[in-house]
Amino acid sequence: MIRAWVMQHGLMFFLTLKRLISTPVASLLSVIVMGIALSLPAGIYVFMKNLQSISGQAVSSPQMSLFLKLDAVKEDIERIRQYLEENAQIVSFEFVSKDVALHQLQQHSGLTDVTASLAHNPLPDAFIVHTLASDTETLEQLRMTMQKWPEIEHVQFDSAWVERLNALLKLGHYVILMLTTLLSVAIIAIMFNTIRLQILTKRDEIELSRLIGATNGFIRRPFLYFGAVQGLASGITAWSIIAFAIETVNEELVTLTRLYDLELHLQHLSSENSISLLIFSSWLGWLGARLSVASHLWQIEPR
Amino acid sequence: MITFKNVSKRYPDGYVALNNIHLTVNSGEMIFLTGHSGAGKSTLLKLIAAIERPTSGTIMINEQNIAQLKPGAIPYLRRRIGFIFQDHKLLFDRNVFDNVLLPLQISGFDNKTVASRVRAALDKVGLLKKEKAMPIALSGGEKQRLCIARAVVHRPNILIADEPTGNLDVEYARDIMAMFISFNQVGVTVLIATHDASLLEDTQHRILSLKQGKLTV
Numbered sequence: 001m002i003r004a005w006v007m008q009h010g011l012m013f014f015l016t017l018k019r020l021i022s023t024p025v026a027s028l029l030s031v032i033v034m035g036i037a038l039s040l041p042a043g044i045y046v047f048m049k050n051l052q053s054i055s056g057q058a059v060s061s062p063q064m065s066l067f068l069k070l071d072a073v074k075e076d077i078e079r080i081r082q083y084l085e086e087n088a089q090i091v092s093f094e095f096v097s098k099d100v101a102l103h104q105l106q107q108h109s110g111l112t113d114v115t116a117s118l119a120h121n122p123l124p125d126a127f128i129v130h131t132l133a134s135d136t137e138t139l140e141q142l143r144m145t146m147q148k149w150p151e152i153e154h155v156q157f158d159s160a161w162v163e164r165l166n167a168l169l170k171l172g173h174y175v176i177l178m179l180t181t182l183l184s185v186a187i188i189a190i191m192f193n194t195i196r197l198q199i200l201t202k203r204d205e206i207e208l209s210r211l212i213g214a215t216n217g218f219i220r221r222p223f224l225y226f227g228a229v230q231g232l233a234s235g236i237t238a239w240s241i242i243a244f245a246i247e248t249v250n251e252e253l254v255t256l257t258r259l260y261d262l263e264l265h266l267q268h269l270s271s272e273n274s275i276s277l278l279i280f281s282s283w284l285g286w287l288g289a290r291l292s293v294a295s296h297l298w299q300i301e302p303r
Numbered sequence: 304m305i306t307f308k309n310v311s312k313r314y315p316d317g318y319v320a321l322n323n324i325h326l327t328v329n330s331g332e333m334i335f336l337t338g339h340s341g342a343g344k345s346t347l348l349k350l351i352a353a354i355e356r357p358t359s360g361t362i363m364i365n366e367q368n369i370a371q372l373k374p375g376a377i378p379y380l381r382r383r384i385g386f387i388f389q390d391h392k393l394l395f396d397r398n399v400f401d402n403v404l405l406p407l408q409i410s411g412f413d414n415k416t417v418a419s420r421v422r423a424a425l426d427k428v429g430l431l432k433k434e435k436a437m438p439i440a441l442s443g444g445e446k447q448r449l450c451i452a453r454a455v456v457h458r459p460n461i462l463i464a465d466e467p468t469g470n471l472d473v474e475y476a477r478d479i480m481a482m483f484i485s486f487n488q489v490g491v492t493v494l495i496a497t498h499d500a501s502l503l504e505d506t507q508h509r510i511l512s513l514k515q516g517k518l519t520v
Contacts, residue, residue: 007414208392211354212453213381214409 016225020233030194031230034187035237038281041179042269043242048172050266064139064157066127066146076151077125083149084129089142093129101126124153184284191230191288195223199296206300216297223293224286231285235278243268304330304492305351305461310360310370312346312516320346322516324360328494330460333487335503336496338513344496345389347513348463351494352384353377364461382410385454385491387464391446393438399425399449400434406457424456428482444475451482455491462486464495468502476502 020027068076077095084093096104101123106116131142139157146155199206206219246266257264269277307326313319320343328334336344349355350362353369362369364380372380394402403424407417425431428448438446447467454462464483468476480502487493497503503510512519 008411011414204392205394205396208394209405209409210378211352211381211386211388211392212406212409213378215375215378218409 012221012225013229016222016229019222019226020229027230027233030190031233031237034190034231034234034281034285035241037183037186038234038238038277039241041176041183042238042277043245044172044176044179045273046242046246046266046269048169048176051172052169053267064129064131064143064146064155066129066152067154067156068125068127068151069153070124072125072151080127080149080151083146084127087142089132089138091130091132093127096126096128098123098125187231187234187281187284188288188291191227191285192292194230195227195289195292196296198223198226199292199300203300206297210300219297220290220293223289227285227287227289227292228282229285231288232278232282234285235281238281239269239274239277304328304332304365306361306363307347307350308361308363310350310357310362312343312350312355313358319516321350321357324516324518326511326518328492330492331487331490333483333493333508334495335506335508335510336494336513337498337500337503337510340498342513343516344498344513345465348386348465348494348496351461351463352381352386378409382406382457383459383461385457385459385462387447387450387454387462387467389465389469391450393446393449393453395438397437398434399430399436399438399441402438402449403452403456406453410457412457420456424452427455427485428452444471444478447471447475447479448482451479455486460491462491462493464493466497466499467495468497468499473501 066080068080081095084090098121102121105123129146131139143155143157146152209219246268250266253264253266268274305326305328307324310321310324310326311319312321324347336347338344346355350357351364351369353372357370360370367380369380394405400421403421404417407420412420422431422434425434428451430445430448430452433441433445438449441449447469451464451467454464462483467483468479471479476499483493483495
């Protein structure tokens with residue numbers, strides 16, 4: 001029983017492929033159109049994922065600078081160290097003494113002459129703190145807590161850019177959602193029309209099949225298969241378009257980033273995302289076919 | 304086996320095709336249905352296969368009321384019937400073999416046995432050598448025999464033929480009739496609608512005559 005069912009569906013899959021190949025130009029054109037439509041939202045998604053991962057380090061463990069009061073003494077520093085060790089949200093921290101800070105300033109900023117002329121060291125002692133929290137609200141709270149410690153002069157944390165990036169990514173997600181919705185509708189419409197034409201050309205076969213005892217399921221099946229298989233093919237097309245684009249961009253990117261002494265690579269869709277893309281595209285094709293079948297088959301009532 | 308009780312069929316435009324029909328067909332019987340075109344022969348045959356539904360009355364086939372059959376059950380009724388359509392309804396996009404194969408695919412027969420079943424049916428109607436031919440290349444008589452092969456390939460216990468000798472030569476017509484008789488001899492219930500009086504001259508089978516939607520035996 002189950003074997004017969006599997007065999008019937010296997011046969012149907014094979015017949016569907018044969019039917020796709022029997023009209024190569026028409027099939028290819030629809031697959032390309034649907035593939036391009038799918039590649040847009042999926043491509044933007046990939047681009048955003050890359051953006052996120054490139055800036056990800058900064059976002060995933062934000063950094064804060066704790067500047068101590070200028071008159072802070074050794075005991076104050078030790079107390080702060082203890083506070084930081086006790087706080088669960090702090091991953092790691094390092095102490096930068098005022099002498100080290102001045103030394104770094106002299107080395108990196110090219111202000112050797114200016115700093116040398118200073119009568120005393122104007123820099124405070126500082127801690128550089130890495131936290132677990134990534135959302136702006138928690139970070140702000142943490143900042144407030146630390147600000148209240150009496151030894152602290154100022155907590156510096158530039159949350160604005162994290163906020164901006166988050167807002168940008170959020171906007172990007174909306175764009176993807178909108179594009180996906182619109183283009184899914186387009187794909188369903190394309191499939192709907194394709195199946196409508198197929199039903200019209202197979203009118204005689206459908207009518208006869210009904211007359212000699214075919215169930216609706218039997219009549220529907222080849223069209224649904226066709227929708228799903230064509231959807232799958234367009235999913236593969238979209239995947240290939242993105243892969244090609246990433247490959248091309250990566251070559252350029254390597255040349256570009258080498259000039260800046262960086263190592264950047266765009267990543268392709270992860271395997272889970274790729275599978276999701278293929279399942280989603282098959283489902284879209286199936287849905288378009290299903291809707292078309294539902295609205296056209298009943299018109300063919302045998303007489 | 305097939306019983307009509309008070310069966311009437313009125314089309315939506317008001318035309319009464321069948322008027323209060325009473326009829327019993329026994330299992331294994333062979334029956335001819337005659338009458339002018341428009342007398343209701345086709346309608347009566349279509350009611351049996353639930354292609355048309357009666358306006359009133361009951362139609363029983365093996366204790367099952369066809370008049371009240373649910374849409375989902377109709378395909379399974381039709382699989383027990385072999386129907387030879389007046390307008391053939393052959394599929395011209397596939398060869399003779401595949402035309403006969405269709406009913407078996409619909410009924411979900413096992414792939415291993417279908418080929419031998421199709422060839423057996425084609426052999427019975429003398430088309431075995433033409434299994435690869437396309438229907439368009441067949442003569443009128445051959446097309447008719449192809450229809451018969453398709454109607455019997457799934458071994459139905461009721462065989463219904465609507466004008467099976469429609470525009471065939473007398474000799475071809477006799478061939479076709481001989482086939483129906485041989486099916487009947489192996490136990491198939493056969494109903495044949497025809498206006499061809501020459502077919503009925505020397506038959507011993509029951510003849511029902513329809514006139515303006517009424518049976519006039």
